[in-house]
Amino acid sequence: MAADNERRRVSISAFPDGMLMATGKSSLSDGNSLFAISNGGPVQPIRLEEGLKRPSLDGRSTKPVVNGDTQRLQPRRGMERKLSSPMSPAFMVSAPGKVIVYGEHAVVHGKAAIAGAISLRSYLLVTALSKSRRTVTLRFPDISLDHTWNIDDLPWSTFQHPSKKKFYYDLVTSLDPDLVEAMKPHLSDISPSLPPETRKIHQASASGFLYLYLSLGSQASPACIFTLRSTIPIGAGLGSSASICVCISSALLLQIRALSGPHPDQPGEEASLQLQRINRWAFVGEMCIHGNPSGVDNTVASGGKAVVFKREDYKKPPTVTLLKNFPELPLLLVNTRQPRSTHTEVAKVGALKKAHPVVTNMMLEAIDKVTESAHTLISSPNFDGNDPATLQHLGELIVINHGLLVSLGVSHPKLERIRELVDHAGAGWAKLTGAGGGGCAITILKSGVKRETLRSLEAQLEAEGFELYQTTLGGDGVGVLWPAVLKNGSDEDGGEEIDQEKFLMAVGNEGVEKLVGVGVDETREEWKFWRY
Numbered sequence: 001m002a003a004d005n006e007r008r009r010v011s012i013s014a015f016p017d018g019m020l021m022a023t024g025k026s027s028l029s030d031g032n033s034l035f036a037i038s039n040g041g042p043v044q045p046i047r048l049e050e051g052l053k054r055p056s057l058d059g060r061s062t063k064p065v066v067n068g069d070t071q072r073l074q075p076r077r078g079m080e081r082k083l084s085s086p087m088s089p090a091f092m093v094s095a096p097g098k099v100i101v102y103g104e105h106a107v108v109h110g111k112a113a114i115a116g117a118i119s120l121r122s123y124l125l126v127t128a129l130s131k132s133r134r135t136v137t138l139r140f141p142d143i144s145l146d147h148t149w150n151i152d153d154l155p156w157s158t159f160q161h162p163s164k165k166k167f168y169y170d171l172v173t174s175l176d177p178d179l180v181e182a183m184k185p186h187l188s189d190i191s192p193s194l195p196p197e198t199r200k201i202h203q204a205s206a207s208g209f210l211y212l213y214l215s216l217g218s219q220a221s222p223a224c225i226f227t228l229r230s231t232i233p234i235g236a237g238l239g240s241s242a243s244i245c246v247c248i249s250s251a252l253l254l255q256i257r258a259l260s261g262p263h264p265d266q267p268g269e270e271a272s273l274q275l276q277r278i279n280r281w282a283f284v285g286e287m288c289i290h291g292n293p294s295g296v297d298n299t300v301a302s303g304g305k306a307v308v309f310k311r312e313d314y315k316k317p318p319t320v321t322l323l324k325n326f327p328e329l330p331l332l333l334v335n336t337r338q339p340r341s342t343h344t345e346v347a348k349v350g351a352l353k354k355a356h357p358v359v360t361n362m363m364l365e366a367i368d369k370v371t372e373s374a375h376t377l378i379s380s381p382n383f384d385g386n387d388p389a390t391l392q393h394l395g396e397l398i399v400i401n402h403g404l405l406v407s408l409g410v411s412h413p414k415l416e417r418i419r420e421l422v423d424h425a426g427a428g429w430a431k432l433t434g435a436g437g438g439g440c441a442i443t444i445l446k447s448g449v450k451r452e453t454l455r456s457l458e459a460q461l462e463a464e465g466f467e468l469y470q471t472t473l474g475g476d477g478v479g480v481l482w483p484a485v486l487k488n489g490s491d492e493d494g495g496e497e498i499d500q501e502k503f504l505m506a507v508g509n510e511g512v513e514k515l516v517g518v519g520v521d522e523t524r525e526e527w528k529f530w531r532y
C-alpha cells in the first residue's frame with residue numbers, strides 16, 4: 001500500500017444518533033423486497049407480494065407491474081436483462097477500516113466485541129469497457145496485482161447451476177467447496193512469476209472478488225476494470241480486507257441494480273436493508289480472504305459508526321447494537337509495521353482452544369466480561385466520557401483485555417514494546433487491536449496527560465520505527481460517488497472526472513483522499529452514504 005511516513009495523530013469524534021442494525025428490524029426484510037430496473041444508477045425498492053416467487057434478476061429481463069403501492073417484477077422468458085449499459089459512467093465506492101476497542105478473537109467464538117469505523121478508507125473505481133471487450137480486470141496497485149480474466153472463460157455454469165445459484169438477497173454463511181474448486185484454475189495463473197507469499201496475497205484478494213463476481217453477476221456482465229486503492233495499512237488489524245470486500249460487494253450489487261440509494265432522504269430502515277445486503281456479501285468475500293471471520297469487520301465497514309457486535313450462531317445473522325453514546329476517546333493508534341495474517345492469528349486461537357478447551361474458554365469468557373463491562377458503562381444514563389474516573393475504568397478494561405490476548409498467544413514483542421513505552425510515559429492504557437501478532441495497538445490517553453509527555457512518547461515511537469495514524473472514530477460506512485465526478489468548485493457541466501489514470505497516479509494517502517474527496521481530511525458532498 002501507499003504508506004505515508006508522515007506523522008498521523010488521532011482524534012475521536014462523537015457519534016450521530018442511530019438505531020439497531022440487527023437483521024429483521026426493517027419493515028422491508030431481504031425476504032420480501034425486490035428492485036426495479038432503471039437505466040442508470042441505483043434504483044428504488046419494490047415490495048414483493050407475499051407468496052410470489054422471486055424472479056431471477058440475473059440474466060433475464062424483468063418487467064415491473066404496478067399494483068397500488070405494491071409492484072411485482074415478472075421475468076420475460078427468453079429475454080436478456082440488460083445489466084448495465086456497457087459504457088455506463090465510471091463510479092466509485094468507498095468503505096472504512098475499523099478498530100476493535102474490546103473483544104477481538106473472542107468475537108470469533110460467539111462473544112461480544114465493541115468496534116468503530118475509522119476515517120482511513122478503501123476506494124474502488126469501476127470503469128466499464130466498450131461492448132466489444134469481454135474481459136474483467138483487477139487493478140490493485142497497493143499489492144501490485146494486475147490481472148485480467150476473459151469473462152466467457154469463467155466457470156459460470158457451475159456458479160449458475162440451479163443447485164448452486166445464490167441470489168443477491170440470499171444469506172450465505174459458508175463457502176461452497178464445489179464453487180471454491182471451480183474458481184481454482186482461474187486463481188492459479190495469477191502473478192505466476194512472483195514469490196509464493198506475494199501470490200498468496202494476490203490470490204486471496206482475487207478470490208474474494210471472483211466468488212462475489214460469479215455469484216452476483218452473469219456471463220452477460222459488462223466488461224470492466226476494477227481499480228482499488230486504500231489508505232488502510234494492509235494486514236495491520238484495521239480491517240483492510242473487510243473494507244475492500246465491502247467495496248467489492250457494493251460495487252457488484254450496484255452493477256446488477258440490487259441496491260436502492262443511497263440518497264439523502266432515504267428512510268433509515270431502508271438504508272439498513274441496503275447495508276445488510278452489502279454486508280452479507282462482504283462477509284462472503286471475507287470468508288474467501290481469511291477463512292473464519294466473525295463478521296465484525298465487514299459490519300463496521302458497511303454501516304460505519306460504533307457498535308457492539310455478537311454472532312452466536314454462524315447460520316444466523318449477528319446481533320448488532322449501535323453505540324450512540326460512544327465517547328470521544330482521546331486515542332493513539334500505532335502500527336508496529338510487523339506484518340501478520342488474520343487467518344494465522346485466528347487459527348492460533350482455534351488451535352489453543354482445541355488443545356486447552358477449558359482454560360481457553362475461560363479467557364474468551366473473561367474477554368466477554370470486559371466488553372460487557374465497557375458496554376454497561378457506556379450505556380449508563382450518567383455516562384460522561386470526559387470524566388477521569390470513567391476514562392480510568394475504560395482504560396483498565398483495555399489493559400485487562402490486552403493481558404487476556406497475550407495469554408491467547410496473539411501479541412508480539414513489538415506490541416509489548418509499545419505498551420512498555422506508553423506505560424513508562426504514564427500516558428495511558430494500551431492494547432493490541434485486531435488479530436494481533438503484529439499490526440496495530442490502540443492507547444486510550446489519560447485525561448490531563450501533558451502535551452510534552454505526549455510529544456516525547458510520539459517521538460520515541462517514531463524513532464523506534466513505529467507509525468502513528470490520525471483518524472476519527474465512528475464515521476460513515478460505505479459510500480458511493482456515482483458518477484465518479486467531483487464539481488471541484490465549478491458548476492460547469494460534467495465537473496472533474498476521477499479517471500483511472502488520475503486515481504493510479506495520486507501520490508500517497510493524501511493524494512488519494514484529495515482526488516476522491518472522502519477520507520481523513522475530506523468529506524465532499526458529492527459522496528452519498530447509506531445512513532441508518
Ligand SMILES: Nc1ncnc2c1ncn2[C@@H]1O[C@H](COP(=O)(O)OP(=O)(O)O)[C@@H](O)[C@H]1O
Nearest residue numbers: 142204205230234235236237238239240241342
Ligand atoms: N488495498 C488492498 N488491495 C488489495 N488487497 C488488499 C488490500 N487491503 C487488504 N487486502 C487483502 O486483505 C488481506 C489482509 O487481510 P487481513 O490479514 O485480514 O488483514 P487486515 O487486518 O488488514 O484486515 C491482504 O493479504 C489482501 O489479500
Ligand SMILES: C[C@@](O)(CCOP(=O)(O)O)CC(=O)O
Nearest residue numbers: 105237239293294342434435
Ligand atoms: C481477530 C478478529 O476478531 C479481528 C481481526 O481483525 P483484523 O483482520 O486484524 O483487522 C477476527 C474476526 O473478528 O474476524
